[in-house]
Amino acid sequence: MALTDSIPNNVDLGSDKKLLRALEKWQPNFLAWWKEMGPESFQEDEIYLRTAVSVDPQGWAHYDYVRMPEYRWGIFLVPQEEGRKVGFGDMENESAWQEVPGELRGVLRRLIVTQADTEPASVEQQRQLGKTAPSLYDLRSLFQVNVEEGRHLWAMVHLLHKYFGKDGRDEAEALLERRSGDPDKPRLLNTFNEKTEEWLSFFCFTMFTDRDGKFQLAALSESGFDPLARATKFMLTEESYHLFTGETGIERIIQRTVELMKKDPNEDARDQGGIDLPTIQKWINFWFSSSLDLFGSEVSSNAAEYFASGLKGRYREREKYTDHKALDQYYEIEMPVGTQIVKKTVPLRNAMNEILRDEYIADCERVLRRWNYVIQKAGIRYQLRFPDRKFNRKVGIYANHWFTPEGQLISQEEWQARQGDWLPTPADREYVRSLMVPCYERGKIANWIAPPRQGVNGKPFDWEYVRFHRKSTVFV
Numbered sequence: 001m002a003l004t005d006s007i008p009n010n011v012d013l014g015s016d017k018k019l020l021r022a023l024e025k026w027q028p029n030f031l032a033w034w035k036e037m038g039p040e041s042f043q044e045d046e047i048y049l050r051t052a053v054s055v056d057p058q059g060w061a062h063y064d065y066v067r068m069p070e071y072r073w074g075i076f077l078v079p080q081e082e083g084r085k086v087g088f089g090d091m092e093n094e095s096a097w098q099e100v101p102g103e104l105r106g107v108l109r110r111l112i113v114t115q116a117d118t119e120p121a122s123v124e125q126q127r128q129l130g131k132t133a134p135s136l137y138d139l140r141s142l143f144q145v146n147v148e149e150g151r152h153l154w155a156m157v158h159l160l161h162k163y164f165g166k167d168g169r170d171e172a173e174a175l176l177e178r179r180s181g182d183p184d185k186p187r188l189l190n191t192f193n194e195k196t197e198e199w200l201s202f203f204c205f206t207m208f209t210d211r212d213g214k215f216q217l218a219a220l221s222e223s224g225f226d227p228l229a230r231a232t233k234f235m236l237t238e239e240s241y242h243l244f245t246g247e248t249g250i251e252r253i254i255q256r257t258v259e260l261m262k263k264d265p266n267e268d269a270r271d272q273g274g275i276d277l278p279t280i281q282k283w284i285n286f287w288f289s290s291s292l293d294l295f296g297s298e299v300s301s302n303a304a305e306y307f308a309s310g311l312k313g314r315y316r317e318r319e320k321y322t323d324h325k326a327l328d329q330y331y332e333i334e335m336p337v338g339t340q341i342v343k344k345t346v347p348l349r350n351a352m353n354e355i356l357r358d359e360y361i362a363d364c365e366r367v368l369r370r371w372n373y374v375i376q377k378a379g380i381r382y383q384l385r386f387p388d389r390k391f392n393r394k395v396g397i398y399a400n401h402w403f404t405p406e407g408q409l410i411s412q413e414e415w416q417a418r419q420g421d422w423l424p425t426p427a428d429r430e431y432v433r434s435l436m437v438p439c440y441e442r443g444k445i446a447n448w449i450a451p452p453r454q455g456v457n458g459k460p461f462d463w464e465y466v467r468f469h470r471k472s473t474v475f476v
């Protein structure tokens, strides 16, 4: 099959021979990477998956059974907007760029590569999870997320190949060479080197880390570099399902936990094979704080440069703001100075990472209210919370300082003594891992999580979302 047939696209791939050749060389390497680092043990099975086939909001996806290596990873840009202008920064109102402006080449490449690197990284982090899925519905969700992250990699590699010449091709190869968690060739951002080895972490990842992706993609969808804006806008369409997986996954765990608590009020949820609320809280603390790091430093000259040069805007820049220059304005940040926290004002452009982080936190809080409603409705007095943004940070001005979840500055000794109360301990991880036994019977679900309210694409929960190929699957 010709590449133009095997890659659904709306970028007229067939007409650009050079690009086509570059992608034809990259495709077998991508597939080799997928087979080596994609979901382990399920490559022969037929999964009921959604595939993007156009950008038509009414019917952009097609659902059918697919073996993952045969998934059709496509390249889609949303339609070009006639007369689109750069929406912010020093070059506001100039025509949006259809080619890479020479002076922005290095910065833009770095932005695209950083985004691109997260896509294969998450597939690598999640590659063992299929073996312990709590239901067929969840197994399918995992693989849906995985193949779409693969498509996001294609979307970014398309930009690298088309607009960055040899450098772009080299970067595209390097994206297949780095490995999540490998000390010699790690993925670029730390959260993408963390282990995601059980399903509570998977749901936290899709809730918190994919949501960082949502905000990064949204900021890039404002970009003056038009092909990047159009590619990331379409990626957001798929991303919303990933977030849904995380939000509802944790909600379903909470639902099951409160059911167990009510069933036998004398017993802890753990004694009944569930995940108790304080354990869920620890996972939230870990993934929320780790994902906050992904926004970068609170005060950042890189962020100022991205904004000034029109490459990366604020969240919903054109809709939410009237002044798109962001000059002569300031932003207040809490800075640790010695043993104190002092408020300092910084130029707004230098605070762009923090502004995006604010949007992210507000979005997370919306979900948190829904989770707490599940607990409250069950008549249980307990509230899940997000730690303060200063808690457990490895990047930015709070790194190398120690804070309680309430945001109180403490000594390193106190942190060491108390961190086990706030973050997962080896014993907690061991316990959660011990619950992870696969449940692949149609309509059945593991004990620690409630079934979803609905199935996928109008199908019921007990639909056969995965058809196992005998030889490949030792679990059924």
Ligand SMILES: [Fe+2]
Pocket: 119, 148, 149, 152, 213, 239
């Ligand atoms: Fe993605």
Ligand SMILES: [Fe+2]
Pocket: 149, 210, 213, 239, 242
């Ligand atoms: Fe995602």
